[in-house]
Amino acid sequence: MLADKFVRDELNKFAKYVIQQSRSNLTKGGKNVSKELYNSLGYDLKNTNKGFGLSFQMQDYGKFQDRGVRGNKSSAKAPNSPFRFGTGSGIKGGLTKGIDKWVRRKGIQFRDKRGRFLSYESTAYLITRSIYQKGIKSSMFFTKPFIAAFKRLPDELVEAYAIGLEKQIQVNLNKK
Numbered sequence: 001m002l003a004d005k006f007v008r009d010e011l012n013k014f015a016k017y018v019i020q021q022s023r024s025n026l027t028k029g030g031k032n033v034s035k036e037l038y039n040s041l042g043y044d045l046k047n048t049n050k051g052f053g054l055s056f057q058m059q060d061y062g063k064f065q066d067r068g069v070r071g072n073k074s075s076a077k078a079p080n081s082p083f084r085f086g087t088g089s090g091i092k093g094g095l096t097k098g099i100d101k102w103v104r105r106k107g108i109q110f111r112d113k114r115g116r117f118l119s120y121e122s123t124a125y126l127i128t129r130s131i132y133q134k135g136i137k138s139s140m141f142f143t144k145p146f147i148a149a150f151k152r153l154p155d156e157l158v159e160a161y162a163i164g165l166e167k168q169i170q171v172n173l174n175k176k
Contacts, residue, residue, distance in 0.1 A: 063081055066142045070083065071085055102124075104120050
């Protein structure tokens with residue numbers, strides 16, 4: 001039916017807008033070092049027996065970047081986050097490995113009191129410890145564009161469905 005085509009087109013526009021804005025937010029927020037999260041953003045629109053199903057995909061750590069993570073000692077950076085360091089549910093050493101790769105990629109090395117550079121491992125350890133204790137601030141890189149697009153969606157969907165239905169009626173009338 002033509003109405004389905006117009007609804008599908010609107011849902012595709014919705015998903016493409018959310019992905020494009022999310023990628024833009026990652027870049028503007030300085031959270032696009034390796035481009036892994038940026039490139040992993042995508043969506044899947046499927047026909048179901050009840051209508052359409054739309055799902056978004058991203059790397060696992062994207063949800064932590066988006067919603068933030070409360071620290072072990074303080075939750076000031078992400079007080080409303082459903083995630084918290086120290087619960088034992090995450091991968092053991094996952095944060096350390098990720099921070100170590102990030103520190104090397106960015107070329108970050110702290111200095112000691114005498115001005116000598118610390119090793120990448122020592123720098124990564126200090127950053128990891130701070131993140132573990134204080135948490136990760138929520139960036140809302142995905143949530144904000146999703147909410148903004150979702151607020152516009154119902155009107156556009158109703159309009160698209162009406163246009164599709166109208167065209168289907170014209171096609172049916174022309175057949176007779």
